[in-house]
Amino acid sequence: MAAKILITRILPDAVMQAAEGDFDITARGETTPLSRAEMVQALTQYDAILATLGDGFSADVFAEAAKGGIRCKLIANFGVGYNHIDVEAAKSHAITVSNTPGAVTDATADTAMTLILMSARRAGAGERMVRAGKWQGWHPVQMLGLHVTGKTVGIVGMGRIGQAIARRCHFGFKMQVRYFNRSAKAVDFPAVQVDSLEALAAQVDILVIATPGGEQTRHLIDAHILAAMPPHAHLINIARGEVVEQAALITALQSGAIGGAGLDVYEFEPDVPDALRHLDNVTLLPHLGTATLEVREAMGMMALDNLRAFFDGKAAPNSVNT
Secondary structure: OOOEEEEOOOOOHHHHHHHHHHOEEEEOOOOOOOOHHHHHHHHHHOOEEEEOOOOOEOHHHHHHHHOOOOOOOEEEEOOOOOOOEOHHHHHHOOOEEEOOOOOOHHHHHHHHHHHHHHHHOOHHHHHHHHHOOOOOOOOOOOOOOOOOOOOEEEEEOOOHHHHHHHHHHHHHHOOEEEEEOOOOOOOOOOOEEOOOHHHHHHHOOEEEEOOOOOHHHOOOEOHHHHHHOOOOOEEEEOOOHHHEOHHHHHHHHHHOOOOEEEEOOOOOOOOOOHHHHOOOOEEEOOOOOOOOHHHHHHHHHHHHHHHHHHHOOOOOOOEOOO
């Protein structure tokens, strides 16, 4: 009998068709994360869950589900980040958690470059000017931004995505690369490791956040780090919203303490406060990091690979808690 799988949000057609061919699937139609009640029910009624961003499987959700008997043996996360799942709590209930590394790397790095260029060159503000009918023609000092080529970029978190961003910055824009990471990284381009995050922030023109989310990195970028940045520098976040202390960032942008910011993620998303939305020195994207059809298909297929292997009696290739 095919394993019974809950897919928590509709995925691209090719992924859904592949899933239907191998499993007994239930596809939830809503585009919002699972509610607590839905998570508890899913853990008790399905053999596995193909989970998506925001499905907050916390320790207390597992504990509540356990009262009725947990059926689920695998949570196959659709995405590389899994800080919304308590993987140790899952393990304590004999549930494997997997993710989709690799598939998201280049698309997320491309989004970082989009934000770097949009923020530095004031593209968002310029587009709003044109759309509002306020552009009166070219002149020499209109919309002056930061020239990106040759500048110094600081990467916070030099994993796969951080390295992909750094590589684009170095080879594409001749930028000097510096980074803050728990360990040194062997890379195929010049890069200088900086021991202190504060020191890195003080040395760069562009600071890019590419570290995993979770309690260990919550508010890693706070008022202290923002104050260390040069006043012309730009902050880019394609990681997780809670890594940046949003209130401190708003204050820094409002006061002109930093040159600008480019954000694809938010501390309390999908809520984006008015204070951010009304600022002209911040570029705001709706969590587009991996939003291409090819990448979302690849992510889905990788999640299915984890499911197939697991129910064939093998280890899930991308398990994060076994």
